[in-house]
Amino acid sequence: MKKTTKTLSFAALAMSLAVTACSSNANESENKADNAASGQGSGVIEVSTVSPSDQYLKFDEGENFTKNAVYDAYEKDIGVKVTNKWVADTSQFKEKVKITIASGDLPDFFPVNATQLKELTEADMIMDLTEVYNKYATDETKKYLTMDGGMQMKTAMFDNKLMAIPNTYNPYNYQFLYVRTDWLKKLNLPEPKTMADMMTIAEAFKTKDPGGTGKPYGLAISKNPFNIETGVTGLRAFLNGYHAYENIWIEDGKGGLVNSDIQPQVKQALAALQDMFKKGLIDPEFAVKDAEKEAELIYGNGIGMVYGASWTPAQLVKGAVKDGKEVQEWGAFPIPTVDSNPALSQIGLGVDEYYVVSKKAKHPEGVIKLLNQWIAVDNHPTEEQKVYEFGKDRKEKGNNYWLINPLRVGKQIDNNGEVLPKAIANKDTGILESKDQKTRYERAMKYVNGDTSMWWEYLISGPNGVYSLIPAIQKNKQYLQNKFYGAPTPTMAERQEILLKKRDEVYFKIIMNQVSVDEFDKFVEEWKKLGGDAMTKEVNEWYKTKK
Known part of the structure; x- marks a missing residue:
């Protein structure tokens, strides 16, 4: 229900919580927080927002964003009535948020990006939520939003003031290498542990054409290979x-x-990609194909190796299972390394959107009550509370009804890798903890019992699936997180897009052997002059304040 997928102190909130706990009004505050979650209280309060009309959301008959079972449930359960100032298609939503901010006619709460959060804070248009959060957030909410050590909440703080609720998700979303294991067996090739192994496999898949297409390649790449959204x-x-x-x-x-982007290790990687391109191991038309178009070569047995996120099997299933039969066999492997040091999977912060509250909002506590309720029903719903996910009939029907919820946050950390492979291997439901684990277990067991349409879930959650690789990555800290978690600096906001466009242009020309790999060195110098040096200075000035 949320994309899926850090030990800085949260001093301001911790101090405030300590004071609250020691005060004579502690019991009163706790009761208010409990009431916020349970819906007890004096009357109904109203909060306005704006909503994206998602193409995957299907309302029940007679419902819409004005009147629906979810909004009714919030009003009934916690005494908060939700209204929309406007609704826009997802393709236009972000642009309309910009227009709304420019007009100054803000709803009580709405989602923004990091740049907008900074601008709204500096313009004194949004509320400092420190006090209302401390007072109305339940213990469960406070624990839930600091499972990562407080890093994500820290990104929403300015001068020790909580200016927004981060729209959290699990930052530990690693990438893996997916390989046709039936081809490995057919060609008697080892599983990939090093980049040398990966290259050997790519060349064998190209030259020996185990798929029999007559036009094979070694590795699948699409036209936006460096885009954060390219999960496969x-x-x-x-x-x-x-x-x-x-x-x-x-x-x-x-x-x-x-x-x-300008480090020498990048040049080495680009040189390797250029060599692969020259050998015909990469589709020469990759630069004009999106992920789905390039994936057609995977479905059609033309490519048997691809990098991707943990959910990649959900895409691979389109070629792996046809007419109810498994026709391709895939395995997931940790990222191969170029030397004896393990590869570190880069990860982000787990937050790129924030819920802000207008300074003119009459009932900011209503927003925190919505937050409390979402966390409660998303993680341990009662039978009645399943209305928030499925609608008034409380049954899964593929409607993505949960998208109606106006404020949603996701779990920052999970233990799926420790629990699911064991539970599925041993058919042990007793160790399942979360709703997500129970859902995944049920899907994987359908595959075990012969439902091939659930092949993808078994490859994700099963005994030798993607999740089974995660505990070792976590234990050995084989990941690298972005060290900058502030709002975009002035130069970043002005020049970042230009720098990334220039980077992609040079990277592509090198990969496609249109220029020498030494062109990378020229790019580095140009990057610095075009704003890179100024941006680096600003980032380091920020970094000094965080040590």
């Missing part, structure tokens, strides 16, 4: 295998931060 057919994990990283800020070994 991307190149981010390929870079990680060379200890190179895509547009994050990393430590320079001297107490400062540098941008990963």
Whole structure:
């Protein structure tokens, strides 16, 4: 229900919580917080928002964003009536939010990006939520939003004031290498542990054509390989295998931060990709194909290797299962490394959107009550509360009804890797903890019992699936997180898009052998002059204040 997928102190909130706990009004505050979750209280309060009309959301008959079972449930259960100032299609939603901010006619609460959060804070248009959050957020909510050590909440703070509720999700979303294991067996090839292994496999898949298409390639890549949204057919994990990283800020070994896009390890990775392109291991038309178009070569047995996120099997199933029969066999592997050091999978912060509350809002506590209720019903709903996910009939019907909920946050950390593979292998439902685990278990067991349409879930959650690889990655800290978590700096806001466009242009020309790999060095110098140096200075000035 939420995309899926850090030990900084949260001093301001902790101090305030301590004072509250010690005060003579402690019991009263706790009762108010409990009432916020249970719906007890004096009368109904109204809060306005704005909503994206998602193409995957299907209302029950006679319902819409004005009147629906979810809004009715919030009003009934917690005494908060939700209204919309406007509703827009998802493709136009972000642009309309910009217009709304510019007009100054704000709803009581609404989602914004990090740049908008900073601008609204500086313009004094949104509310400091520190006090209302401390007072009305339940203990469950406070624990839920600081499971990562407080990092994500820290990103919403300015001058020790909580200016928004982060729309959280699990930042530990790793990338993996997916390989046709039936082809590995057919060609007697080892499982990929190093980049050398990966190259050997790519060449064998190209030259020996185990799929029999007559036009095979070694690795699937699409036209936006460095885009954060490219969860399959991307190149981010390929870079990680060379200890190179895509547009994050990393430590320079001297107490400062540098941008990963201009580091020498990137040049090494680009040289390897250029060599693959020259050998015909990469589809020469990749630069004009989106992920789904490139994936057609995977479905059609033309490519048997691709980097992707944990959910990639949900896409691979389109080729792996046909007419109810399994026709392709895939395995998931950790990112291969170029040397003896393990590859670190780069991860983000787990938050790129925030819920802000207008300074003119009459009932900001209503927003916190919505937050409390969402966390409660998303994690341990009663039978009656399933209305928030499925609608008034409380039955799954593929409507994505949960998208109606006006304020949603996701779990920052899960233990799916420890629990699901064991539960599925041993058919042990007793160790399942979360609603997500129970849902995944049920789907995987359908596959075990012969439902091939659930092949993808078994490859994700089963004994040798994607999730089974995560505990070792976590234990050995084989990940690297972006060290910059502030709002975009002035130069970043002005020049970042230009720098990324220039980067992609040069990277592509190198990969496609249109220019020498040494063109990377020229790009680095140009990057610095076009704003990179100024951006680096600003980032390091920010970094000094966080040590």
